[in-house]
Amino acid sequence: MQLSEQPGGRRAAPGPGGFDPEVVRKDFPVFEHPVHEDKRLVYLDSAATAQKPRAVIERVVRFYETENANAHRGIYELGERATKAYEDARETCARFVNAATPRSIVFTRGTTESINLVRYAWGRANVHEGDEILVTEMEHHSNLVPWQMLCGETGATLRHLPIDERGLLRTDLLDGLVTERTRLVCVSHMSNVLGTINPVREVADAAHAVGALVLVDAAQSAPHLGVDVAALDCDFLAFSAHKLCGPTGAGVLYGRESVLEDMPPFHGGGEMIREVWSDRATYNEIPYRFEAGTMNIAQVVGMAAAIDYITALGLDAIRAHERELTAYALDAVASTGAEIYGPPTAEQRGGVVAFNLPEVHPHDLATIVDEDGVCIRAGHHCAQPLMRRLGVPATARASMYLYNTRDDVDALVASLEQAKGWFS
Amino acid sequence: MSLEDLYKEVILDHYRSPRNKGRLDPHDVRLERNNPLCGDEIELFLRFDGDDLEAIAFEGKGCSISQASASMMTEKVAGLPAKQARAIAESIKAMMAGEEDGDPDVLGDLVSLKGVVKYPVRIKCALLGWNTLLEGLEEAGRA
Numbered sequence: 001m002q003l004s005e006q007p008g009g010r011r012a013a014p015g016p017g018g019f020d021p022e023v024v025r026k027d028f029p030v031f032e033h034p035v036h037e038d039k040r041l042v043y044l045d046s047a048a049t050a051q052k053p054r055a056v057i058e059r060v061v062r063f064y065e066t067e068n069a070n071a072h073r074g075i076y077e078l079g080e081r082a083t084k085a086y087e088d089a090r091e092t093c094a095r096f097v098n099a100a101t102p103r104s105i106v107f108t109r110g111t112t113e114s115i116n117l118v119r120y121a122w123g124r125a126n127v128h129e130g131d132e133i134l135v136t137e138m139e140h141h142s143n144l145v146p147w148q149m150l151c152g153e154t155g156a157t158l159r160h161l162p163i164d165e166r167g168l169l170r171t172d173l174l175d176g177l178v179t180e181r182t183r184l185v186c187v188s189h190m191s192n193v194l195g196t197i198n199p200v201r202e203v204a205d206a207a208h209a210v211g212a213l214v215l216v217d218a219a220q221s222a223p224h225l226g227v228d229v230a231a232l233d234c235d236f237l238a239f240s241a242h243k244l245c246g247p248t249g250a251g252v253l254y255g256r257e258s259v260l261e262d263m264p265p266f267h268g269g270g271e272m273i274r275e276v277w278s279d280r281a282t283y284n285e286i287p288y289r290f291e292a293g294t295m296n297i298a299q300v301v302g303m304a305a306a307i308d309y310i311t312a313l314g315l316d317a318i319r320a321h322e323r324e325l326t327a328y329a330l331d332a333v334a335s336t337g338a339e340i341y342g343p344p345t346a347e348q349r350g351g352v353v354a355f356n357l358p359e360v361h362p363h364d365l366a367t368i369v370d371e372d373g374v375c376i377r378a379g380h381h382c383a384q385p386l387m388r389r390l391g392v393p394a395t396a397r398a399s400m401y402l403y404n405t406r407d408d409v410d411a412l413v414a415s416l417e418q419a420k421g422w423f424s
Numbered sequence: 425m426s427l428e429d430l431y432k433e434v435i436l437d438h439y440r441s442p443r444n445k446g447r448l449d450p451h452d453v454r455l456e457r458n459n460p461l462c463g464d465e466i467e468l469f470l471r472f473d474g475d476d477l478e479a480i481a482f483e484g485k486g487c488s489i490s491q492a493s494a495s496m497m498t499e500k501v502a503g504l505p506a507k508q509a510r511a512i513a514e515s516i517k518a519m520m521a522g523e524e525d526g527d528p529d530v531l532g533d534l535v536s537l538k539g540v541v542k543y544p545v546r547i548k549c550a551l552l553g554w555n556t557l558l559e560g561l562e563e564a565g566r567a
């Protein structure tokens with residue numbers, strides 16, 4: 001779908017090759033509103049959540065105004081419209097991740113729920129005492145804690161694939177860590193702290209060689225790199241709408257069709273059943289088996305609009321822009337004397353720059369730069385084990401997306417210099 | 425108070441040269457607390473003489489607001505009757521919650537910590553030391 005076809009939507013930017021973040025910015029109403037009364041909003045926290053373009057906001061409004069009914073329930077025309085919008089969104093998601101069939105697309109609340117769905121539905125049926133689950137040392141808590149819990153319940157063992165000094169995965173250790181006992185390997189495609197882009201296919205090949213499955217946390221990669229489940233050869237893949245310019249409350253679990261077919265349900269309730277008696281039930285086919293109760297329909301529809309929006313601009317163009325801006329930011333932030341964590345070049349990382357200024361604690365830094373309208377994250381970024389590995393209690397983090405410009409990076413650096421001045 | 429003034433006039437002096445920083449031996453109470461969200465850490469040592477908080481010291485790391493507030497706290501409450509230390513801590517908490525204005529007669533210079541109220545996410549940094557003190561007084565049965 002072309003953006004220009006969206007009622008009320010405006011075409012964002014010239015086609016591939018002509019990507020212009022200044023034009024893209026105009027699609028995002030939030031940037032029309034200053035912060036602290038008169039400061040230009042410098043939003044450098046898209047790894048936490050992305051801003052929303054008008055096309056997405058208007059799509060959600062249009063759903064509520066002209067299509068709102070429960071999906072898969074109503075016999076009447078309005079209900080059919082809601083169901084169609086919801087199922088069209090599934091096809092959009094399937095195309096987005098290059099899934100062979102929309103049956104592989106399960107809607108969830110987001111990455112965290114997608115991963116927990118695998119933990120409960122697949123994990124309880126397939127992981128037993130003596131089995132092993134392998135996670136990497138750079139996982140977000142949402143791709144770590146569920147596996148700790150599953151191991152605690154089942155007596156399975158959790159193992160960790162280390163990273164090296166540059167924040168790259170030690171894939172050379174895969175051989176020793178992936179064994180006959182390994183049932184599942186969980187790897188993030190792109191780190192939300194280091195920005196590292198991981199060689200998921202290499203990990204998947206190692207896992208499949210011993211009959212283990214692979215779960216990919218694509219919370220960061222889906223918005224910034226795009227994902228192709230066929231090329232990654234993964235069995236599960238999870239992402240959130242809100243990080244790719246879509247609404248909160250919607251996300252996707254992709255599951256390999258044959259794996260989903262064999263999986264018992266997650267939540268019990270309406271829509272996930274086929275037939276119910278007072279003491280038992282049979283379950284619906286995939287993917288509905290995993291979508292109990294009324295889903296976040298409008299948000300799912302908004303997610304599809306977000307996917308249409310970023311794919312119309314082109315993931316390649318977005319990635320090229322972010323790579324250029326990240327290279328610029330790495331140099332600019334380093335020029336303040338900050339220590340930067342993660343891979344040294346923009347080729348190896350997404351648009352995430354985690355750093356610390358000597359002498360200024362990241363929380364102080366985030367408060368101080370906020371005075372200038374600059375939004376950065378400070379803390380452990382839901383990756384405490386990784387913080388310990390880096391030997392720091394917390395870091396500051398600037399993360400960039402399609403609407404960021406060199407002006408944003410310059411504003412950050414000016415603000416960092418000021419903070420340094422206060423503390424010197 | 426502007427953020428710059430808050431930092432330059434209140435926080436940074438104590439952050440750069442914290443008072444009563446280090447272990448206190450012997451001590452009656454030792455407590456370690458942290459702010460899980462921020463990773464701010466504090467280790468508080470209390471020594472009593474009867475009902476008086478005879479000495480107090482702290483170790484810690486974290487943002488300047490957490491560490492400066494703890495330093496200011498030790499300077500204020502050292503030597504006071506435990507009951508009075510507790511009253512000050514309660515008063516600081518009420519001030520930070522926006523329930524009280526902060527009475528300069530009770531709090532003295534600590535009233536300047538009110539500047540943090542404008543930065544809601546930082547309030548728990550400022551209160552880390554104070555909450556730890558209240559727990560310590562409780563644990564010692566001096567509250």
Ligand SMILES: Cc1ncc(COP(=O)(O)O)c(C=O)c1O
Nearest residue numbers: 110111112140142192217219240
């Ligand atoms: C790498 C990574 N995984 C998982 C998540 C969790 O996503 P959500 O909070 O949308 O479930 C995030 C977001 O913070 C993330 O960056």
